[in-house]
Amino acid sequence: MNGVLQVRRLDVQDHEAVSNMETGIEDDYVVRIFPDLISRRNNVVYGLFDGDQIIAVAGYTTFYDQYAMLGRLRSDRRYHGKGHATYLLKQIINEVHQHPSIKWIGANTQISNSPARKVLEKLSIPQMTSFYPAKVTHPHLLEGIDGPLWDKITDRDRKRELLQSLSIDVFPYEAYYPLPFDEIYLTDDYLDASACYLSPTGDRFMMIREDQKKYLYANVKYFWNDAFKQPGFWKTVLHESEQHTDIDGVWMDLTQDAYAQIPDTDVMEVGEPWMLHGLFV
Template sequence: MEKIIRQLTLEDLHHLEEMDTGIEDDYILRVYKRISSGSSRLYGLFMDGRLASIGGYTIFAKQYIMLGRMRSDLRYRGKNLSTQLMAHIMEQAFELSTIQWIGANTQQKNLSARRVMDKLGLAEVSKLYSAISSDISSLGAGSPVWQEIMEIPYKQAWIDRLYIQTGAVFPYECYYTFPASEALFDDAELAQWSFFENPRKDRVLIAKKDYKREYYLHAIYPWDDIMEQPGFWETISMAQNQLSKKVNNQALLWIDLSPDQVNTLPGRHPFELPSPWLLYGIDRHNRKQLPAFSG
């Protein structure tokens, strides 16, 4: 049986449509043009001319790659094809001299994807819950909102202290978290992000607009005292309402919470908390020999 791996093009969409993945209304079919061009790549593993497995990546901040979009035809399951394909993709990605880190984000409940990550030699980096809500007003107590920071150097100082010096993971976009480096934080993006500082000036909340089929206020806060800081939830509510008016649509809140932060939430909190997302990754300088692909 002939086995071939190659990058997919726009002309390959019909191969994808013929796959039997068991996924109803797969979003990949709707966004195929976008995820197979530009900063994204999509690859396919073919068995005797039939597309058996797909996977790809997107480049962020010129030096990060996030793997994803793994699908396999049900008729070829159990043949280790996803691992072979993703190993090939990682080899291709590290051929790009600017790429310093490759990772993947999958939900804890996705055991098959996690097995692939383990086989690829990717280490688990972090666990975060994507807490989503349309209305968090019940969490506030009427406290004054925090002071917004406008100066880029002041914003950069907070980023440097919390993320660059520590190497902590940073939720760069909804779904996409990376180990922090200076590449993630250019001045143009910091100018678009809102920073709010508490009255004691020892806490900062970062809020930014994101769009993933819906508009989100993406909130980032690295401390565990989310229920102890007066004005924290009021500030998020204010920013969420402002974004809703700006986009002329209801913007949802998305805040990435650690397990410790989730444990501090009240019993009747307003969040949807699906299975947590596990970030896996590998640094260019620490990568091991990848599983070989035999054509």
């Protein structure tokens, strides 16, 4: 309890109350997918209530019961400026700390979302990295360096070996969900669902995996900043994406350096940068 305010976990019966919040967000996906959202085993959503009125919501998603990503933060505009979002997230973080298997807590925010970034700063969750979300709707228009198709790797152990050879801090586990790199993600199912291509020189590789985030994407995971300098890179991406007939486009997270090398941003829908915040607990 916080005075007369109450925090509790939301269930399907709270859908209408969430819908009645005045957040100013047009076509809010939290409202749209709310029943599915709260039914997922690894997802929890909480509400801060003033009587029957929800004035803020937030929650977290767990990955392999070890990584907790905060999110779904929404506040009713009629109650702004009273610290409710900070209070709610603090209660959620306190709960996450009670899970003995959780070893990392993090959050993604758009760089322009100053209120959310201030909340995370108050909660002492530091920035780890930033990236540009890039959606390639017409990969055949990209002008990469011409070259042969990269070699497709089908052996599961070889895929795992390539990923284990990386020296990286953050892994693009899913679209919208970069996480600290951990070999725990490299399950047989995850690797089997990921197409893997090795460059002719053998010093670069990419992983491409279907990912559903409202729309279906071919999510390209590439761990260097030189995609536009690698012969055959985009030819290989196009080759693989053509085998995924239902996708809405190709998704790729870009660092600042990788973004700066795009020769023509008109062929890519590059969104506002996101910042990954996180700390190990």
